[in-house]
Amino acid sequence: MSRYLNCSLLVGVALLTSACVVTQEEFRSLQQDVRGMRVELNAIAKKGGVSDGEEWGTSATDMVARLEELSVETRMIQGKLEENSHHLSELSQRLDQTELKVARLRGEPVRPGGTSVAGQPAIPSTVPPPPGATARPGVSTPSPTGQPLPPSGQGLTSPQHPAAASPGQQVMQGSMPSPEKVYRDGLSDYTKGNYDLAIQSFKTYLTFFPKTSLVPNAQYWLAESYYSKREFLRAIREFDKLVNKYPESPKVPSAMLKQGYAYLELGEPAQGQGVLRELVAKFPRSREARLAQDRMERL
Amino acid sequence: MKALRRSFLVFLVLVGGLPPVSGWTQVDITVTRTVIQRIPVAVVGLAPFHLESGGADLAAQASSILMDDLEFSMIFEVLPPSFLPFEAREVQLGTEEEVLPPLNKLKVQAMVAAELTMRGNDLILEGRVYNVARGTFLGGKRYFGDVKALRTMVHRLADEVVLRLTGERGIAATRIAYASKTKRATELYLMDYDGRNSVLVTGNRSINLSPRFSPDGRLLAYTSYRDGNPDLYLLNLETGRRDKVSALPGLNISPAWSPDGRWLALSLSKDGGTNLYLMRRMGKGLRRLTNGIGISVSASFSANGRQIAFTSDRGGSPQIYVIDIEGTNLHRLSFKGGYNASPKWSPRGDKIAFISDRGGGGFQIYLMSPDGSGVQQMTTLGSNEDPAWSPDGRHLVFMSTRGGKKDIYLMHADGSGQRRLTRNGFINFAPDWSP
Secondary structure (H helix, E strand, O other), X not given: OHHHHHHHHHHHHHHHHHHHHHHHHHHHHHHHHHHHHXXXXXXXXXXXXXXXXXHHHHHHHHHHHHHXXXXXXXXXXXXXXXXXXXXXHHHHHHHHHHHHHHHHHOOOOOOOXXXXXXXXXXXXOOOOOOOOOOOOOOOOOEOOOOOEOOOOOXXXXXXXXXXXXXXXXXXXXXXXXXXXXXXXXXXXXXXXXXXXXHHHHHHHHHHHOOOOOOHHHHHHHHHHHHHHOOOHHHXXXXXXXXXXXXXXOOOHHHHHHHHHHHXXXXXXXXXXXXXXXXXXXXXXXXXXXXXXXXXXHOO | OHHXXXXXXXXXXXXXXXXXXXXXXXXXXXXXOOOXXXXXXXXXXXOOOEOXXXXXXXXXXXXXXXXXXXXXXXXXXXXXXXXXXXXXXXXXOOOHHHHHHHHHHOOOOEEEEEEEEEEOOEEEEEEEEEEOOOOEEEEEEEEEEOHHHHHHXXXXXXXXXXXXXXXXXXXXXXXXXXXXXXXXXXXXXXEEOOOOOOEEXXXXXXXXXXXXXXXXXXXXXXXXXXXXOOEEEEEEOOOOOEEEEEOOOOOEEEEEEOOOOOEEEEEEOOOOOEEXXXXXXXXXXXXXXXXXXXXXXXXXXXXXXXXXXXXXXXXXXXXXXXXXXXXXXXXXXXXXXXXXXXXXEOOOOOOEEEEEOOOOOOOEEEEEOOOOOOOEEOOOOXXXXXXXXXXXXXXXXXXXXXXXXXXXXXXXXXXXXXXXXXXXXXXXXXXXXXX
């Protein structure tokens, strides 16, 4: 059963990947068109000095029309890329879920990512906790101050918020919510401005589901929650984890931009500029690079 | 027209200044309630009251408005007077505690006793609230005003009941701004949340669009073609002062307030394309959020003020995106359907309302979580657009064509209780709900 599920998901990923390849081909073709347009434009520009105004006007009109076409085409392809990226993300999440189910069916204390968990939190659904246990060594999520969380009913924990309870309690109850739920609870709390709850959710996610596809995003939102709380030092640290551990994540330019901004907020312009310059060098065509340039010009 | 506007402002000042005679006594009440379980409440008193012989029974009107407000709140279940073991309207203030035991037997949790009297030229509406199970008096309040202010006085009493029993702000005294198109112009109006007391607020015989209340309810941002170009204005609803805050070449449209009221997001076309910008509310500190030649409009802030949902065609068709207020972390939320637009973030932060053509046959209103998951369809009849949230996040106001032309409708946030508000014969659209 699990083999079947895995196979079907792998086929899905393969199909989607092929869809991405088609899109990449379209993109390459578009790039060739643009290159061709540039050559033509140069030719017209050179010709402009010797030809009459009417000929120049016709060519320019054609050029504008073709540029408009290209613009529409570019947006269509942009849209397709967004959709493919979304489908890939959905598929990855389904794969995460399947792996989690398989691990539970096997009764293995295995993380969704399939790693062994010696000395790490497990996700058992049937293993009862030791009598009277409230938290297991090594499973409590550190609080923002680096101290262990207070027991249930105090501090940030809330019985209504599954992700807010400490991981130890969740293991004890044998009802760990799905990775998607923990992640969505975190995101929901973030948008409501409940940053402490959001931080707990994302920490729980990173602790229990370290190999799932949303880990880079959870890391980003953890850092962003600190940033929104104006705890800039912690934000810098957490953004740094994203940049270093998941350099391929599309959120890296955003993380670097906010790292730079956080340094500036802390009154450390040299370090802030350093990060922003690095961002511009690494992702020169990104919107974040433009924002970084703007910010540096205003310093 | 000037006289009309002056009278509107006087009305606002009068209503805004209604003083309570006696304050509430803060008493704890424990009300057990879930999302779907309403608090059973009884409304008693409000014996017949006529200003003149043969005139309308104002107390009956007040009772009806109060019961409608409490019922619409989604918090209370108002017991019909005929279900009560006594004549509800015969209960007089001062003797209302006598009916607490029979109400307790019916498992009624709360009671509102009220009375309408007259002193000089003023009506006096007095309301008292009880915890029925404990038999305790929670507090009372008196409102003064002329006959025209009766509805407002009752709405305020309803909101006090909600506040004292739940700790949440009620929405009965809120207002809805909307655009109304006639043959000559598109003007902006304000009306009570129940569709009454509609008042003109623009009156420049031009095109006025996209009214948006500031979070404190004092200002109304809107776009007007009054001077030819679609410029952005702020109208102070207390003083009547108007300021043109953005008049850049091209479009100055689609405003949205940040939750702290310090910033406005808007769409400008000054640099080619129609892009999203942030500016301080009086037009300073303009900051660009999106780039490109596409169209980015319909901004809506998240409850924490850190993100903005908006509509953009940067992917070839109108879809919903979210961007941070720093202009980074841009990501797309909607993927199903060729046209998803008009996102409105719930004030509670947990839902985004939007319109989509994904079901075919016109636009419908949907809700989704802030990550784009959990999409629920809210409407089915006609074409439905322009959703906007009530300040408590329990209701939505929107435009629908189900009645044959565009009119303003209300519904609860679970899609139930859909009702029409405007019946003026014009084309009504683009509603926004005051705080």
